[in-house]
Amino acid sequence: MNRNLKAQNILLLVSSYIFYAWWDWRFLSLIVISSIIDFTAGARIFNVTTQKGKKQWLLVSLIANLGLLSIFKYYNFFAESFTDLVSSFGWHPNDLTLNIILPVGISFYTFQTLSYTIDIYRGQFQPTKDIIAFFTYIAFFPQLVAGPIERASNLLPQIEKQRSFKKEWFNEGVVQLLIGLFRKIVIADSLGAYVDMVYGDVGIYNSTTILLATFLYAFQIYYDFAGYSDIAIGTAKLMGFKFNQNFNLPYFSKSITEFWRKWHMSLSYWLRDYLYISLGGNRKGIKITYRNLMLTMLLGGLWHGSSWNFIIWGGIHGLALSIEKLIKSNKKLKLPNSLDFLGYFSTFSIVLLSWIFFRAQDLGTAFMAISKIVHFDFSAPFIGNSNLVTNALIMLTIGFLFDLFLFKKQIHLESFGSQFSAVKISIISTIIITLINLFYSTSNNFIYFQF
Known part of the structure; x- marks a missing residue:
């Protein structure tokens, strides 16, 4: 060597x-x-x-x-x-x-x-x-x-193998690292302040407040974990290493199957290749396929944490994947192309339901939250610190619009920085660092550190 x-x-x-x-x-x-x-x-x-x-x-x-x-x-x-x-x-x-x-x-x-x-x-x-x-x-x-x-x-x-400096990788790494910091520190941590307040004591809040907190948690965990992945991938690129993509705009998915091809991709492909396929995949008939999907997602839930909440979270996704496979195999159950857009709504709704179990402290809290949402009371949500919530929503909007831009242009964040010169990267870096300092509120550990 x-x-x-x-x-x-x-x-x-x-x-x-x-x-x-x-x-x-x-x-x-x-x-x-x-x-x-x-x-x-x-x-x-x-x-x-x-x-x-x-x-x-x-x-x-x-x-x-x-x-x-x-x-x-x-x-x-x-x-x-x-x-x-x-x-x-x-x-x-x-x-x-x-x-x-x-x-x-x-x-x-x-x-x-x-x-x-x-x-x-x-x-x-x-x-x-x-x-x-x-x-x-x-x-x-x-x-x-x-x-x-x-x-x-x-x-x-x-x-x-010997590594050498690559200007394109360095540019990509700097931009992705800074975007990861912005996603984590500015968006995820700001949303987390409201989510923690509500899920800290679900019993005292009304249905709209719990629903709002759950909606915000969906984006908190996305920007928290995707932000960490961006930091990891960007840091590695600065040193001459190229990691595989880990997130690809998962909330722009028309099915749970597509969601798992875009969310925590390194884990979902690991579960597919080493667990689902090892169990037999879809090679042994439709009933065995349903079993394998459910077992894979249940164990995937257990991988996240030693709690019945995570097992139920995995079970929801396993059930949804099985139902989708059933619908796909039966032409009579398929939606017409004119209603294809409903896939985005139904997918996000299922994911949102599952996040309740992922975020709640225990089963009792999760079922209480679901019960309150089901018995919707149409009253206004409790806001608390209005400035904090306003800032969080503004930053969430910026993050979402950026993701929408990537989705529309079909650009992967991993290659986003290669489109810019050194001067443009300096300007982008200055803007992101300024926003981090202006809207920084609290700093919390990355959510996935606990797993």
């Missing part, structure tokens, strides 16, 4: 480990353990000649990674659910939960490292012999804690 490249990768690896350890150095050991296991498992899967041997080493990777994820993320959830269940029959066992916290980013880097061993097992990728490059791939700091989930076939070859 070129000495300069090796030095670059060592610097990236050390920087990534420092970045993660800054949160809690004790959990850095989990990334190192996963990296060692999968580097070894990948090599053994490739070199073992028998299918049985390959499968055994794949199981080592699956059990080790999913085992760590289950202990830290799901053990307490299942322990509490078991205790609640048996308590209903009169048995009250001692507290079975553990005093553990969820390591930040564990869901993301677990899926990322699993894709490496699974691709090798499927014969779609050859293992690397460069342990530094592999460890850097797992721990690469721009997307370590909240994605995008980068597959080895895309990112690892970039880490293993």
Whole structure:
């Protein structure tokens, strides 16, 4: 390996480990353990000649990674659910939960490292012999804690080859990074102040207030997570790396199927390729297809968090995907082309309903919110701090109009910055930084840090 490249990768690896350890150095050991296991498992899967041997080493990777994820993320959830269940029959066992916290980013880097061993097992990728490059791939700091989930076939070859400055990538990276900051700090955090107020105590607010807060949450979580993805992708481009697109204007979707092709794309494609297809996909009949869709989305919901709220959220999407497939297979159920526009409304309505379970603190809060919305009272919503809400709505309008422009022009944000000269990028940067300083209100953690 070129000495300069090796030095670059060592610097990236050390920087990534420092970045993660800054949160809690004790959990850095989990990334190192996963990296060692999968580097070894990948090599053994490739070199073992028998299918049985390959499968055994794949199981080592699956059990080790999913085992760590289950202990830290799901053990307490299942322990509490078991205790609640048996308590209903009169048995009250001692507290079975553990005093553990969820390591930040564990869901993301677990899926990322699993894709490496699974691709090798499927014969779609050859293992690397460069342990530094592999460890850097797992721990690469721009997307370590909240994605995008980068597959080895895309990112690892970039880490293993010499990198050089690319003016076009630099321009794209600067613009996307700044737009990501604007989406997060100005739009998402401003909307979050109102959403947190309402969902902090749903019981005291009327139906229109809850509906408004849910509507604003749909855009808060979009601009929060898309903003993080923009920052990660833009930062990587500044260093000579190109990540895959993670969001593509998901609310401009005419179906839930299309929504999942545009929302958190790195996760949705991961679930499709490694879970849905592994279950059989649509190859075993329509009933099995419905089952596979539902299981994939239920597990996708569980991936987001150890809560029945997330499982129901996934179930809503699984049911909607199954219904869409049923309609698609029956010509009599299809809407005429003149009513095609209704797809945008119905899709957003289903997504909005599911976000209630995603945002609510527990099932009781979610069902209370839905009950109040169903029994709509047509009274005016509670606004609270009018200046804060006004500023948030103004910034949301700017963000939406920009997204509408991208949608109309069919321009991907990842390539948006390449259209401008250095002077124009300086002007754009100045405008965005000025807006961030003028309308900055509060700073909250990225929503997906908790997953």
